[in-house]
Amino acid sequence: MLATCLWLAATVLLGGFDLPARGYAAFQFAPFGLVAGLLAILYAFVLAQSGIVRRSQGWLDLLLLVYWTAATAMAFRVLLPGPGLVQVALVIGAAVAAAILAGRRDRQEALLWLGIVAVVLAVLRFGLVPFFEARSGLPDWGPIRLGEAANAFRDVFVAYAPERPAAQAVHFGALACYAMALRTQWGNRTDPVAAA
Amino acid sequence: MNAAARPGPLEWAGWGLLAALTLAILLLTALRPTHPDAIVNEIRLAAGFDRYQAAMDEGDRLFGRATAEFRMSRAGEEDLSIEYGMLAEAAGRFRLAREESEGFGEDQRAQIRLGETCFVWAKALLDEGTGPWYRGNDEETLERARAVVDEALALPNLTGEQRVRLEDLRTRIDRALTPWPIL
Numbered sequence: 001m002l003a004t005c006l007w008l009a010a011t012v013l014l015g016g017f018d019l020p021a022r023g024y025a026a027f028q029f030a031p032f033g034l035v036a037g038l039l040a041i042l043y044a045f046v047l048a049q050s051g052i053v054r055r056s057q058g059w060l061d062l063l064l065l066v067y068w069t070a071a072t073a074m075a076f077r078v079l080l081p082g083p084g085l086v087q088v089a090l091v092i093g094a095a096v097a098a099a100i101l102a103g104r105r106d107r108q109e110a111l112l113w114l115g116i117v118a119v120v121l122a123v124l125r126f127g128l129v130p131f132f133e134a135r136s137g138l139p140d141w142g143p144i145r146l147g148e149a150a151n152a153f154r155d156v157f158v159a160y161a162p163e164r165p166a167a168q169a170v171h172f173g174a175l176a177c178y179a180m181a182l183r184t185q186w187g188n189r190t191d192p193v194a195a196a
Numbered sequence: 197m198n199a200a201a202r203p204g205p206l207e208w209a210g211w212g213l214l215a216a217l218t219l220a221i222l223l224l225t226a227l228r229p230t231h232p233d234a235i236v237n238e239i240r241l242a243a244g245f246d247r248y249q250a251a252m253d254e255g256d257r258l259f260g261r262a263t264a265e266f267r268m269s270r271a272g273e274e275d276l277s278i279e280y281g282m283l284a285e286a287a288g289r290f291r292l293a294r295e296e297s298e299g300f301g302e303d304q305r306a307q308i309r310l311g312e313t314c315f316v317w318a319k320a321l322l323d324e325g326t327g328p329w330y331r332g333n334d335e336e337t338l339e340r341a342r343a344v345v346d347e348a349l350a351l352p353n354l355t356g357e358q359r360v361r362l363e364d365l366r367t368r369i370d371r372a373l374t375p376w377p378i379l
Contacts, residue, residue, distance in 0.1 A: 002210045003210075005214050006210060006213060009214055010217065016221070016224065016225075022265070022278060023282075027231070029225065031225045143330050143331060
């Protein structure tokens with residue numbers, strides 16, 4: 001239980017760090033927002049119900065749930081792109097995936113679905129969004145400032161904030177810590193879903 | 197509690213580490229530091245330990261970073277609000293250093309740094325406010341540049357060379373502000 005809490009705390013710590021490509025901040029620590037927090041509460045419930053997360057007793061159970069929720073929220077903060085229509089679509093998709101996750105009878109299958117959600121979000125956040133941001137700009141043609149118009153239009157979809165390449169390594173470290181926390185739950189015990 | 201259930205030293209160390217990690221997360225969330233040097237300088241400022249030097253160091257750090265950003269950014273094509281924010285913060289730190297200074301020498305050093313910050317700030321605003329021939333000058337930006345230069349020129353102990361550069365810049369801003377400079 002202690003090992004799980006330590007991995008989860010490491011997830012929150014590493015996941016909160018941003019390394020902006022511009023500006024005076026060498027690093028920033030940004031906590032998760034309301035959307036990631038609510039999604040995390042939903043997922044913490046689903047993880048506990050599907051038996052992926054092992055429950056404890058008394059106040060330790062409450063402590064563990066707090067750490068699981070905070071770490072899951074931070075994982076979503078890392079995986080979700082900036083505010084905009086793309087984020088709205090992905091959050092709805094992640095909430096639907098939580099329903100699919102809750103319906104899995106097998107613990108391993110539920111864990112696999114969790115991994116798929118993470119990979120899909122990561123591909124969009126770190127692959128697709130920067131790709132389009134880098135290629136969808138327009139130059140200013142003299143008095144016609146197309147560049148500003150293009151930026152404003154892109155912000156409707158994603159408010160993209162470029163980060164230094166090292167940020168991806170830090171965020172990968174955070175998600176790896178989360179995976180290690182899940183690994184600590186893989187003890188020798190009966191599956192509550194299957195046992196029921 | 198029996199001996200088997202009692203936590204060992206390693207477990208106590210683990211709980212200690214967890215408490216330290218949690219505390220670090222809470223402090224990072226509350227204080228929002230942005231640079232390792234900034235953490236040290238802010239602690240020095242808060243603790244009241246050599247506040248003058250801490251304010252000067254933080255101002256120098258912000259000023260250096262802002263000028264480096266200006267060099268990298270393409271003038272007129274990028275939003276420079278972050279860089280202006282950095283210069284405003286640097287100027288604030290130098291003003292604080294003036295308040296904390298002891299003696300003429302320290303005060304003059306802070307004034308020289310503040311004057312330099314204002315010069316770079318106003319020059320960047322002038323460049324932004326004056327566009328190509330087919331676009332009118334942005335008077336609001338130019339007025340701001342003029343206010344920044346005026347603040348610098350009001351400092352009593354600038355060097356002669358700095359004052360000349362600032363006055364020259366003020367003249368250029370005034371020309372940009374005047375609709376018909378030839379008159």
